[in-house]
Amino acid sequence: MLETDLPEPSFLACYGCHFRNAPIQSSFCLIPAKFPARCKNFLSSKASIENMQNGIIVRVFIASPGDVHLEREEACRVIQEWNAAHSLPRSVIVEPIRVETHSRAVQGGHPQDLINAQLLERCDLLVAILWSRLGTPTAKALSGTVQEIHEFSETKGDDKVLLFFCDRPIPNAADLEQVQAVRSFKDSVKTDGLYLQYTEAEEFARLFRQQLDLTMNAILDSNEFAVITAESDRRDVTLLPEACSILAVASVADSSRILLSRMRAGHELSVGGICLTNTGDERSEAKWEGGLEQLEQCGFAEDLGYKREVFRLTRSGYEAADELWHILLLRRVNSLQQGEYDYVDVSSLAEDAFNGCRIAVPIVREKVNALGEIDALELVAGDGGTTAVRLNDKSRKTLREHEWLKFANPDGG
Numbered sequence: 001m002l003e004t005d006l007p008e009p010s011f012l013a014c015y016g017c018h019f020r021n022a023p024i025q026s027s028f029c030l031i032p033a034k035f036p037a038r039c040k041n042f043l044s045s046k047a048s049i050e051n052m053q054n055g056i057i058v059r060v061f062i063a064s065p066g067d068v069h070l071e072r073e074e075a076c077r078v079i080q081e082w083n084a085a086h087s088l089p090r091s092v093i094v095e096p097i098r099v100e101t102h103s104r105a106v107q108g109g110h111p112q113d114l115i116n117a118q119l120l121e122r123c124d125l126l127v128a129i130l131w132s133r134l135g136t137p138t139a140k141a142l143s144g145t146v147q148e149i150h151e152f153s154e155t156k157g158d159d160k161v162l163l164f165f166c167d168r169p170i171p172n173a174a175d176l177e178q179v180q181a182v183r184s185f186k187d188s189v190k191t192d193g194l195y196l197q198y199t200e201a202e203e204f205a206r207l208f209r210q211q212l213d214l215t216m217n218a219i220l221d222s223n224e225f226a227v228i229t230a231e232s233d234r235r236d237v238t239l240l241p242e243a244c245s246i247l248a249v250a251s252v253a254d255s256s257r258i259l260l261s262r263m264r265a266g267h268e269l270s271v272g273g274i275c276l277t278n279t280g281d282e283r284s285e286a287k288w289e290g291g292l293e294q295l296e297q298c299g300f301a302e303d304l305g306y307k308r309e310v311f312r313l314t315r316s317g318y319e320a321a322d323e324l325w326h327i328l329l330l331r332r333v334n335s336l337q338q339g340e341y342d343y344v345d346v347s348s349l350a351e352d353a354f355n356g357c358r359i360a361v362p363i364v365r366e367k368v369n370a371l372g373e374i375d376a377l378e379l380v381a382g383d384g385g386t387t388a389v390r391l392n393d394k395s396r397k398t399l400r401e402h403e404w405l406k407f408a409n410p411d412g413g
Helices: 066-090 111-118 144-156 176-189 201-221 241-252 282-297 315-336 346-350 361-373 393-401
Strands: 033-036 056-063 092-097 125-130 161-166 196-198 234-237 258-263 266-271 301-303 310-313 378-382 385-390
Touching (some): 056 066, 056 144, 056 201, 066 092, 066 161, 066 201, 092 201, 125 144, 125 176, 125 201, 144 161, 161 201, 196 201, 241 266, 241 282, 241 301, 241 310, 241 315, 266 282, 282 301, 282 310, 315 346, 315 361, 346 361, 346 385, 361 378, 361 385
Parallel strands (some): 056 092, 056 125, 125 161, 161 196
Antiparallel strands (some): 033 234, 258 266, 378 385
């Protein structure tokens, strides 16, 4: 159990969410947090998970066309093995990110641009695997995989890309134009850096395991993901209800962009197309802008440099939002569950909007699965994944302990 001697809060710390994919038991309790004023990592004040005090997540995006599905599975297996060996002693989790498991079905742009906006911005490493197909061309690159490689290299750095080429015999049914496209791309990157070749999936797993070890050692030896632990560098943070609502809505909206428009009539703060302020009402504007400023100070949101009119969530912001949604979903299950032993259909959890923002069923299913992994919900599995849930003693205790958690309703029309 996480413990604290801090005063009654109105938000939140950590129940071990950095490690919810690891095979460990963690308590589920949000507590008041101490954050470095501008630390990029979300910290709990006294995390007691088998002596782990602080932890980080390193997200690895797995990019490839569909002809290397075995290697994609091997990459996930290698990451799971790395976590089993290193997550507890080194206080770090590596999370594999794949389009088929992490992307949301949304409209409003080219599919590849939507994928990149949803997933690439949140990742720290990219593993690209190519064999007989380069993939479908996009408006910006030779294929979606190539666009992912280029955009990730530009934003995160060439050293954060691991590139693998398979040299086993090409299938007879292969598209020769695709084969040539892979060869041409391979030739084009020869002068830009190093890549690795392999023949069979087992060899890929061995090479990827070696590269993952080297890359993680470099990351953990650097200051890039350093967690500030000195008490003098910390301060108590109590997030405002407005900050909680901005964080929750932005994390599940089609775009995490937070827009602050300054007009003659007043200031308008909107997230995901939802206007939160009552424009022209100075009290409303001050309240919501104060929430946004607090998210900046905690490192949960960052200014994108457009005269402080466009902001987005940071990685630690998404992690904090995940915790908020766990409480929100438990509250929703509690409101819908008729009896102690009755189950609630997962799709019904997405029927009511939260502050004007609807959360899609796949996202709901992903979040209730995360709760199930730490035994904070009882799940019923069906052909399409988790179909129903119900509270248990642990989730009821969590709800009682977090009755104080508040959210602000939008003031805008």
